[in-house]
Amino acid sequence: MDPARAPSIVVDGLSKRFGSFSALHDVSFNVERGEIMGFLGPNGAGKSTLIRVLCGLLRPSDGRATVAGIDVVEDPEAVRRRIGYMSQRFSLYNDLSVVENLRFFGGIYGVAGRPLDERIQFAVEMAGLKGRESDLVATLAGGWKQRLALGCAILHQPATLFLDEPTSGVDPSSRRRFWNLIHELSADGVSVLVSTHYMDEAEYCTRIALIADGRLIALGTPHDLKRRSIGGELLELACGDIGSALDLVVAVPGVRDAAVYGNALHLLVDDAEGVAATVCGWLAGHGLPGATVRRIAPSMEDMFVYLVRASRAPQPAGVAA
């Protein structure tokens, strides 16, 4: 196979157990070059474990994985030379200055001389830290720390980047700026595997892998996943008493599922037009007049709730792409 076209990351039947606890179970997927693969899932779903296995920090219990064509168990050092990693917890040196941190990682990755100076300048500009090069990292606010951590992770220009919840605890505008940086890297051909629990961030990814309870329950582009995996159409129903309405609508013919979103209900239906025509009358007949209904496009959150529920149902829903 042409190495330039080979997938950056190949994960095949990967499992990781800690004692009797199964953190990852039979996970398989590929990440192509230049792709941004988002890992979405609740806390404790196994996102960090997966990233740590791929960085060679944890040994898989079963299955295999290659990064840049190198097996993570056989030659973890070769993998580490080719990747950049941002851990969930901020892990630069707080008692070192911005430039001292960058120089340290430059030394570790064997970047030196002119190239190092250029990379440091690039990282400082990217992080928006020009003029604050000699400030101690401890004095930086969250968004700057996070961009500096990214700068350290890409100092050696790795082809693959692992970001474990990089934006947790960072304000929305910094998050936005951070995602712009990730897109620039992706455009340069860097493969990015990023985990998050922010639904809106999933929309920025090329593809999304949904993880719950250590299993990969869905994989696809954000658009595909929303359309396909939800397995129907979505209606938003607003009325005075959502609690009572929730109990009533599940009995309406054609309504497959209902969940509360804010001060409205989202109904999963097979035929949006048919249900929309009947549901308000049904509710009025059962003592809840004045309900309004409209068709909506499913959001990432709808998809997420639906898929996690389906994955936990006794019968596997068979929605994974």
Place this chain on the structure above:
Amino acid sequence: MRIRRIVAIARKEALQVVRDPRSLMIALLLPLMQMFLLGYGVNLDIKHIPLCVVDQERNQQSQDLLKRFAASRYFEIHEVAGTVARAGHLIDNGDCRLAVVVPLGFSRNLVDQAAATVQVLVDGTDSNTATIAAGYAASLIAGYSSDVQLEAIQRRGGQVQTLSPINVQARVWFNEDLESSYFIIPGVVALVMAIVGAQLTSLTIAREWERGTMELLVSTPVTPIELMLGKLCPYFLIGLFDAAICLALAVGWFGVPFRGTVVTLFATTSLFLLVVLCIGYYVSVTIRSQVGASQIALILTMLPTTLLSGFSFPIDQMPPAVQAVTYLVSARYYVTILKAVFLKGATVPELALPILFLAIYAAVLVTLAARSFRKTLD
């Protein structure tokens, strides 16, 4: 192994030490404090023993005897007690260790019977001090006794044989004045180096785990050997600096004679430093918490060095089983070397055996420390 990575880690570590008050204190203040504390605190010389005297005779002769006690540098008269009961009370209180009672009729007995008795009461709670104090008192009184005898013979016009038949000429080598500090202080240097060395490195890996920086570090291509060498470098230099401070204090402040060469001293000190730095590093890798690692490193270095290195208790006086254990204490070899270099001016060939043992020790610990670190979070 890449030199560049080692340099990067050494630089980073040095910056962190300079900016961490706790590390700085261990590096600079701890050796000074310990040298003074232990240098003055550990003193096996028995001088200025507090004494009380009870003079029931109260005449020229009894005062002559007691003046000898007052003049001696081994004793210090704490109180001239009125009664024996008062003297007993002073010993009970711990105000005095020794009481000398000159009974009524001391002078008359001396003249009439040519024999008189002086009572010495000794506090025996500290048997070592008691034995030595009683010995000093006995020899002081014996000296007075022979002077009295001499006088009596001269008064009768007798010939005096001034030379005893056998004369001992004792010459003490290496520590001519029998100053106990001369042999204690080199031991103190070893103790300080052991404690400080292990303390310095005991924080280094644990700190990375505690601050969360380790997770990123293990995801980089740095190898365990590079990490260890990089981390030991700055502490090795600090350790040598501390050694220089300790040795300067030993010679300049405590007045211990230095008869060896500085080269021998620093060559052997480097070897010992490597051992204790690796002990601290190994503990730090194993414990992963700064407080825990620091305490365990303290116990691992201070206890054996104090008790089993020959620093305070002579090894050849220990039971054979304990003597065997001392071979496992690295400080044993360093204390031997230091004493020999300081007082005997010993050179490397003369110290070949302890140096060899120390080198083996260092090799084993470096290997152990290097292998202890695993680049995984499992």
